[in-house]
Amino acid sequence: MLIVSDRVQFLFVSRGKPHMKMKFFMSKLIVISLILSVPINSIYAMPGMHGSGDKGHTEAPRVSKSMGDKINTKGAELEITYSADGKAAIFVSTREGSIQSPGSPYNFDIWISKNVDGEWQTPIHLGPDVDSTVGPSINTSAWELEPSFSDDGNVIYFTRYEPGNLLSGDLYVVQKIDGVWQTAKNWNDVPELPNINTPTGEEHCPIIASDSLIYFSYHQPGVTQDSDIWKVEKKDGVWQQPESLGLKINSPYRDHMHWTGLSKDGKSLIITSMRPDLGSRGGHDEWISHQDEKGEWQQPINLGDAVNTAGEDMCWTFTPDGKKFTGSWGPYGTYDMDIRWINKDDVPLLKNFEPIGPPPNLLTGQKSLPNTK
Secondary structure, eight states: OEEETTEEEOOOOOTTSSOOOOOOOOOHHHHHHHHHHSOGGGTTOOTTSOOOSTTOOOOOOSSOEEOOTTTOOSSOEEEEEEOTTSSEEEEEEOOTTSOOOTTOSOOOEEEEEEEETTEEOOOEEOSTTSOTTTOOOOOOSSEEEEEEEOTTSSEEEEEEEOTTOGGGOEEEEEEEETTEEOOOEEGGGOTTSOOOOOSSSEEEEEEEEETTEEEEEEEOTTTSSSSEEEEEEEETTEEOOOEEOOTTTOOSSOEEOOSSOBBTTSOEEEEEEOOOOTTOOSSSEEEEEEBOTTSOBOOOEEOOTTTOOSSEEEEEEEOTTSOEEEEEEESTTOOOOEEEEEEGGGSGGGTTOOBOOSOOOTTTTOSOOOOOO
C-alpha cells in the first residue's frame, strides 16, 4: 500500500510480466482515519512481521556466535547460503551500497563474500557495476532475496519482490556461461524449471531436492493459509501440478524454508515458522518436521533455546560440510538482523540430521539464457 498525497493507492502486480496496476482511491478523510487507527510503529512493519515497537526483544542468542564485522553491519543481514566448497557465501544485506528501494525503509540486495585463510572478506555487491566474470548483475530497485549457489557454482537461484509487496515474490535464476554471468530469468521462462510463479501469489524459499522434486514456499490468498510449504514433482519428464505438504506441517501462520534444510534421506525438514504454539519462543522460530511411515509430514518440533529466542530467528541453513548451522537473528518485529552460527551438534534435535548440500544446477542442458527485462 502506497500513501500518495490525499489518496491511498493499492498496487496489484502481475509478476513476471509488464506490471499491470489496478488503482483504488479513497477519500482523504478515510485515509486519515486509517492512518490514525494503525500504530505509528507498525506503518513500516515488514511483510510477515508482527510490527516493530516497544515489545522488541533485543537479547541475542546465548549459544550462537556472530559471523563477524565483514558480514554483519549496522544494516540488515540475512538468508545466507554457501558455495559447495565453502569458499564463498551469498546473502542478503541492506548495507551501504545497496540500491534504494522507493517507498521502503529497507533496500534488500544480494552480496557475495569470499573466505580467504578462514576469514570472510569484504562482500561484493551484485549490482550494475559488478564484473560479469566475478558475479551477476541481479540487484535492482526491487528486493532481491533468498539466494543460493547451485552445487557446481554456475547458477544462482533467488527471489525477487516489488518493495513492500509480499504477494509479488517470484523465483528467478541466473546462469554463468563460458565464465560470464548472464541476465536473470523468471523460472516460468526457463524450460528446465517448473512453471510455478503466479501473478497474484508469492513463490519463494525453495529447496531443490533433486532434478525431479522441488519444495517451495507458497502464499496465495484463498488457496493457502499464509505462506505454506508445497512441492512440485517431475514425472515422465513433465513437471506436475504443485501440491501442499498438508495441514500438520503448515499452520495458519507464515511457514517457509531455506535451501539446505532437508535431510539426505528426505524424511526431515527444517522450517521457519511464526506459529505461536507448540513451544514457540516468539516471533519467527526454527522448527523440524519428520515424515511418518506413510510419508506424511508431521507437526513440527521447536528446535529450542540453542537457536530460538523471543526475537526473530529466520532462515537457518547448513554449511556445505554439514557441521555448522547458520542463520539470522534480530529483535522481535524487525528485519534488523545479523547472521550467526552454531555447531550443528550443539542443537540437540539436529545431532542426527544430515543435510543435503547446495541445490543441483537444473540448467545444465541449456546453452544460454534469454534476456529479461
